[in-house]
Structures are given as C-alpha cells and as structure tokens.
Amino acid sequence: MFPARRRTPATARLTAPVAAAALLAGGVGTWALTSASAQAAPVAASAEVDVPDDFNGDGYADLVVGAPNATVSGAAKAGYVSVMYGSSSGLSASHKKLVSRSTSGVPGSATANQRFGSTFTKGDLDRDGYGDLVIAGGSAGSVILWGSASGLTGGTNIAGYGSAPQAGDFDGDGTTDLALFSAQSVGGDEPEGAPATLWKGPIARTGTPAATLNILDKSQWWGWNADDASCATNGGCEDGPDSITGPVVSGQVGDVNGDGKDDIVQWTYTGDGTWGNRLLYGGGSGFTRGQAPGETVGGAAGTGVGDVNGDGYDDVVVGADDWSEKVRVAYGSASGLSDSNVQTFDQSLPGFHGAQESGDEVGSAVSVADVTGDGYADIALGISGEDFSGLTNAGAFALVPGAASGVTGAGTQVFHQNTSGVPGVAETNDRFGVTTALLDVNGNGRRDLAVASTAENSNNGAVWLLRGTTTGLTTTSAFAFGGKDLSAPYTDALFGSALR
Numbered sequence: 001m002f003p004a005r006r007r008t009p010a011t012a013r014l015t016a017p018v019a020a021a022a023l024l025a026g027g028v029g030t031w032a033l034t035s036a037s038a039q040a041a042p043v044a045a046s047a048e049v050d051v052p053d054d055f056n057g058d059g060y061a062d063l064v065v066g067a068p069n070a071t072v073s074g075a076a077k078a079g080y081v082s083v084m085y086g087s088s089s090g091l092s093a094s095h096k097k098l099v100s101r102s103t104s105g106v107p108g109s110a111t112a113n114q115r116f117g118s119t120f121t122k123g124d125l126d127r128d129g130y131g132d133l134v135i136a137g138g139s140a141g142s143v144i145l146w147g148s149a150s151g152l153t154g155g156t157n158i159a160g161y162g163s164a165p166q167a168g169d170f171d172g173d174g175t176t177d178l179a180l181f182s183a184q185s186v187g188g189d190e191p192e193g194a195p196a197t198l199w200k201g202p203i204a205r206t207g208t209p210a211a212t213l214n215i216l217d218k219s220q221w222w223g224w225n226a227d228d229a230s231c232a233t234n235g236g237c238e239d240g241p242d243s244i245t246g247p248v249v250s251g252q253v254g255d256v257n258g259d260g261k262d263d264i265v266q267w268t269y270t271g272d273g274t275w276g277n278r279l280l281y282g283g284g285s286g287f288t289r290g291q292a293p294g295e296t297v298g299g300a301a302g303t304g305v306g307d308v309n310g311d312g313y314d315d316v317v318v319g320a321d322d323w324s325e326k327v328r329v330a331y332g333s334a335s336g337l338s339d340s341n342v343q344t345f346d347q348s349l350p351g352f353h354g355a356q357e358s359g360d361e362v363g364s365a366v367s368v369a370d371v372t373g374d375g376y377a378d379i380a381l382g383i384s385g386e387d388f389s390g391l392t393n394a395g396a397f398a399l400v401p402g403a404a405s406g407v408t409g410a411g412t413q414v415f416h417q418n419t420s421g422v423p424g425v426a427e428t429n430d431r432f433g434v435t436t437a438l439l440d441v442n443g444n445g446r447r448d449l450a451v452a453s454t455a456e457n458s459n460n461g462a463v464w465l466l467r468g469t470t471t472g473l474t475t476t477s478a479f480a481f482g483g484k485d486l487s488a489p490y491t492d493a494l495f496g497s498a499l500r
Helices: 017-023 228-233
Strands: 011-013 049-052 063-065 078-086 096-100 121-125 132-135 143-144 153-158 163-168 177-181 195-201 210-214 243-245 249-252 263-271 274-281 288-298 305-307 315-318 326-332 343-344 362-369 378-383 396-400 413-415 433-440 448-453 462-468 472-481
Touching: 017 195, 063 121, 063 448, 078 132, 121 249, 132 163, 132 263, 163 249, 163 263, 249 305, 263 305, 274 315, 274 472, 288 315, 288 326, 326 362, 378 413, 378 433, 378 448, 396 448
Parallel strands: 121 163, 305 362, 362 433
Antiparallel strands: 011 049, 063 078, 078 096, 121 132, 132 143, 143 153, 163 177, 177 195, 195 210, 195 243, 249 263, 263 274, 274 288, 305 315, 315 326, 326 343, 362 378, 378 396, 396 413, 433 448, 448 462, 462 472
C-alpha cells in the first residue's frame, strides 16, 4: 500500500456497498465478439473506487471517450463524448450516455469545428459523493455535467474557458477545485498568452465557485501585472495573474511533492514548433511554477502522473521525444521534481518484445496507475508508431510495472491487434495505442486499460478494454467498440481521441 501520510482528499474513495446504500463502415462490431466472450463473470464490487471516476456512485469507474471530429446535428467536427458506465461485468455498448452540445439539458448548440470533447476532466466538484464531468468545447467554453445516482445529468456552462480543464484539490482544503484555461491557436514563433482562472471548490450547480483565484500566486506574476482591461490595451497578458503563457492542450494532476496539494503537469505549445511540459505546484493562493521533463518537436508526447516507486510522491512519466527517443520518469520528492532524479528508458529495456526503432513513438500516450494492486503504479505506454509483421505504424502498447527501485522492465507486457485475444486485426497506419486510460471499470480493485486507435476504419476510431489482474493485463474477455456500436455518429469521428 502507499504510505499512509500521503493524503488526497479530493479523490476520496467509496466502496460499492456504501455507494449503493447512500472511426468507417463496418465498425468494431464486425469483430464478432459474442456476449459471453465480451463480458466476464460478475465480480463482487467490494474494492474501493475513486469517486471522481464514478458518476453514479455504484462503486464502478466510468470511462469517458471523446469523439471530437464527429458530425453532430449536421455540423461537421462538432464533436461529442460517450460515457461508458462501469459494472460488475465491465463495459457494454448498451450502458452508456452520449453527450454533445445538441443533448437536452446541455447548454449551447452543436456548431461546426467546435470539437466538443477534445479534452475533459473528472472531479466531485459539488462535494456530493458523485463524480462530475467537465467537457471542453473550444471557443464556446466548457460544460459541467453533474453526477447523481442515475448518472450524469443537466449541464452548466463555463464561458470563455474551453481547453484542458483540470480538477483537483489544489489548495489542500479537502474540496475539489477547477483550473480553467482558454482555447488558443497553436503555432507561430511565440506562444500566445492564454487567459486562465482557478475556481475554488466546492462549486455550486449554478456554476458558482466558492471563490475565484488568480491562476498564479502573486510571487509568480511575470510580464504584464495587470487586470483584464489593461491586458486588452497591451495586446494580451503573458504570465499575468489571470493568464499563462502558451496554449494548453492537455494536463495531468497529482501530488509530486507530497504536501497534500495537487499539482498539474500541462503539455503546452512553447513556440517555434516545440512542445513542452509545465509543472504548476498547488498552493493556497494559486499555483507556483516548477520544472517538468519533456520537450519535443512536431507534436505532443504522452504524459502521466502516478507513484511508480511507491514512496508516497507522485512521479511524472513523459513519452519519448524526437531527439532522444527515450521515455522519461521524473521521480517526485519532498522538494518536487529535479533534473537529478530522472530515469530514461526505451524498448531495449528488458521485457519489451523488440529493439528500439526510430519513429516507434514509445509513450505516444501515457497512463500511470496501479494495475496489479501491489502498491506501485504501473505505466501504460502507447507505441502508436510500432512496425511489425511487415506493417508500418500498426501500433502497440506496453504495460511496464512499477517497483520500489523504479522501472526495471521486469514483467513488462506488450500487446497489439495481432495479439491472441485482442479483437481485430492489425493494419498499416492503424496507430493502435494513440491514447490510453487506466481505471477500474468492474470494481475488483485492479485497474483496467482502455486503449484507442483513432485511425481504425478510416479515422472512425475505436477503443479496446483489457482487464487488470494481480499479474498485469489479460486479453480474456477483451472488449472493443466504436461509435457505430453505440448507435452514435461514427464516420471520421476520431473516436477515442481522448480517454479518461
């Protein structure tokens, strides 16, 4: 187990008994999973499940899948998300909720190129014991859907902040806060200043936070130290109290310095075609900056946060960049992250099935959580550029176990669509492993892996689920589905672009 001193009040746990008392034609369905093979025998849900992952309080984690390029209500690339509710038998195509800007109760309307569902976050924002979902919608802002015994309901609009929202207890007071960032264009030599704000929890269902804080602590106000009006006069604020430099395209939350305040690692555009990670340490009056590993050219690598070595501090794992082609693990400590405590590895690590090759993209997606229940977070790595059996960019993924000494490679598992038991057949340019998520959808205390190929069936996209066990992942009862299987828009939808 993790050391008892580490507390994460914003991600409290519920047991199932307590909760019950209180993307082209053909689709994934053509892979012909029978109902018997698609679902395992029911498992008693006595294990603990993170509240943010559980929208209906039944003790099973719920998976959210983004399809941002889907046509909705005739609007191209309007986008939607599919919420797949967990159960004792895992996921099924019938137990889901589809959410778009055309869904009843969701404010706004589906518009072309909105790409609703490109990013989202989970958290119990109103402190009622049910996870809530915040979905980003680009320039139209974001929407909060509220958890309840019947699942996600209603919709509350957040105007102006439509990119990579992040939920966590950033000030350590036991309530979930919400960090909000505006959608900005990506490109150019210099990154734009991105307006941002920090909502202190709890957050009312009217969309009213307990307080609104500057995104950065006063000691971190660089550049324009000004209000909104003078920001506009000066052509935009960079690193001011209510802005942050560079468009934010994704983020992960964890506590890398063990102070009981959640931190954010953000993947941002840094200018001149480069991307990098920014670390924001949580605090009582906003975030302070830290240094996180990761910089690359040409696109965003995966990033995950979790306690790989079980020492009570979350670690940051970043996928391979275009220069070193190495995965990096920056280990947390009481002083946070440092360059002196970083481990690197590639597919030459013992346990991988093949040699490292240029373009493999090891860590195109990264998720970090404990699959086996041994107290050490394991690392799920997408390898979307993997070539095998004469196929180019067919894609694969690996599960690399955590250990007290960090990453050793012992027990590493590698899977692709030609692995026995995995639905489907590998094809050139499938890019299987482009996104991943780890969560316990059947409540047995073992994290299950969701992994996607957005290029499956000519950019329709699809998601696979492999069950977690005490020895790692298993293909037994592996389940796969796409938008068509959910009776949802599916043509070129990029289903699986985001998973959580």
